[in-house]
Amino acid sequence: MHPRHRCRPRATRFFTGAAFIQLVTSGPVTVAVGYAPGTMVRAQWLAAATQFVGTLLFNVSTGAALAAHSIAAQKHLVWTPNAEGSVAFLISGFFVLIAYSHTDRAWAPRKRDWWSGQINMLGCIAFGVSAVGAYITTNGVTVDAVLANLGTFIGAICFFVASAIVLPEADDT
Secondary structure, eight states, X not given: OOGGGSSHHHHHHHHHHHHHHHHHTTOOSEEEOTTSSSEEEOHHHHHHHHHHHHHHHHHHHHXXXXXXXXXXXXXXXXXXXXXXXXXXXXXXXXXXXXXXXXXXXXXXTTSHHHHHHHHHXXXXXXXXXXXXXXXXXXXXXXXXXXXXXXXXXXXXXXXHHHHHHHHHHHHHO
């Protein structure tokens, strides 16, 4: 089994559940545009939707790790959805920063939301680095298992911290 996927099945369910809750609570998909007739898709919803898709792709790679018995299967069934999930996370992190810049200044280090968005993006980058380290070579070995595991760990810590930073704001409302 791919070393990166030994302990992830339960974690991915919670991760996917959290992403689904975030998607459901992210608000309406579209918003009215004042300068032109019609609507546009909200960056906050796009961030939540792409993150949810990323978690689903991570679930695919985790489940496939149990069934992949060849190097070709590991590359196709495990690494590819894992890399695609990491790209989805990078896109969602970009949408988070876009959503924040539309509601506030792009540089606001005194605000919790700003820090949350920046730390979230660091987590997305860490997951991308993890996917690079988890690439499976032709002899069936990951490029850098330590980098793969460290990137996953740092990404998870970043996502936790980014969420924890904004929790006190929920008490203010």
